[in-house]
Amino acid sequence: MRTLTKEIASKIGQTVTVQGWLHKKRLMGGLTFIVVRDRSGLAQVLVKDKDEVEKLREHQIGTVLSVEGLVVADDRAPGGAEIHDAKLSVEVPVMEQPPVEIDKPLDHDSGTLDTLFEYRPVGLRNPREQAVFKIQAEVIEALRQYFRRNDFTEVHTPKLLAAATEGGAEVFKMDYFGKEATLAQSPQFYKQMMVGVFERVYEMGSVYRAEPSATTRHMTEYVSVDAEFGFVTLSDLMDLLSGMLRAVADDLWEKCPKELTHWKAEKPLLPAKIPAISMAEIHQKYTDATGTSTIGEKDLRPDEERWICEYAKENLDSEAVFVTDWPAAEMKFYHKAQDEHPEFADRIDLIFRGIEIVTGSMRENRYDVVLQQLKDMAGGDPEAPGFKYFLMAMQAGMPPHGGFGMGLERLVQKMIGLKNVKEASLFPRDINRLAP
């Protein structure tokens, strides 16, 4: 019977067998400490028998071990318990030293990220790297719970598409049995269609962007958290997002204290309602504060995004900000303009700790209007397979609805405090990395 390392503290006085990877060897002469890693964590084994220690000669970290011994309580042991009188059995010997260190923090300086990713299959065994993805898994779990609490249905939409979807971002083209197909850059049209079915839906899945962006916040493949719901206003959407971000943070700091400590992560300051500031006002404040004029610009500069978050943290007790009142000239065809001020789109971005993690908007739900906007704003062909079925759903009756897309890795990056979004991806894909 296998005992997990996390269970040994509750098995004092019992003989147990743990299985895992050799994580650390400390030879002290007459006694040797061995640390074994399994899925639940680490356990210390004390070996005094020279013959037992000899079994590990020249065996590298990563060697697969089975260890049988007596669990003894000792304040000097990590976790208050360790295994004594151990009989070691090497299940899978490893004689090659790992290319990167597993038992000490790996370098995350920007200049060395290439090495970090090149050796990911091994480097991810490092507990501190693992922690990133334990946190990511918990974020997914918290989001799923939050959406379910709010009566959303989870869906999975196709990523192989007949044609480009939203326009704007570049899409990957590929051969599909002699026809041209594209990879989805978002589930936008499908999740809107599903509003007509379930009213409230969400999806968490990979999307693909063929943009030649070489920055700390872009990847060509990332996990998009998408939600869409009907019979709502932009205000409802902002409330949903405010609640969501807080739910994730609360859950994370409750469930993953150890993992967060690895990264010295600080719980974000998030009010019940994240403050909303119009783009024009941000431009004005930024211009006043820095002397660099951005007034009239149609988007926020990256530096403005960083600046407004600092401002909000100091003055509004929030590390996140909604940016409202985007110029309608920058609207996508499926967006809805504001009823009272049609020069603005009914759109928000959510900026968290200096980076845009969410874009959301109300969608144009009137068939005639969205059809016209498609022709006028996107030059789209209503009969093209990329638009035809979307329009079919719109014509079949759509309530006022809206939704958002959020970059999972960006959220994890900012919760932890990583410098590059790629550090929050198991196997990141960017403009010049396709492997591992």
Added chain:
RNA sequence: GGGCUCGUAGUGAAGUUGGCCUAUCACGCCUCCCUGUCACGGAGGAGAUCGCCGGUUCGAAUCCGGUCGGGCCCGCCA
């Protein structure tokens, strides 16, 4: 796509106004010592044709040209 910047043992760095470099340090690895370590400690050792090609020079890690591969910022976006 534009601008800037970097490439030195398995890993991270120093050296880069040419010679003192037979290339330095730390981690890791190997050998030995060490009975309470937990980033253990101590002694010794192996490991690098300084990304690659060409040039300048008596002499190149260092200067020049080319080339390959990274990174950061901007644009665009999540």
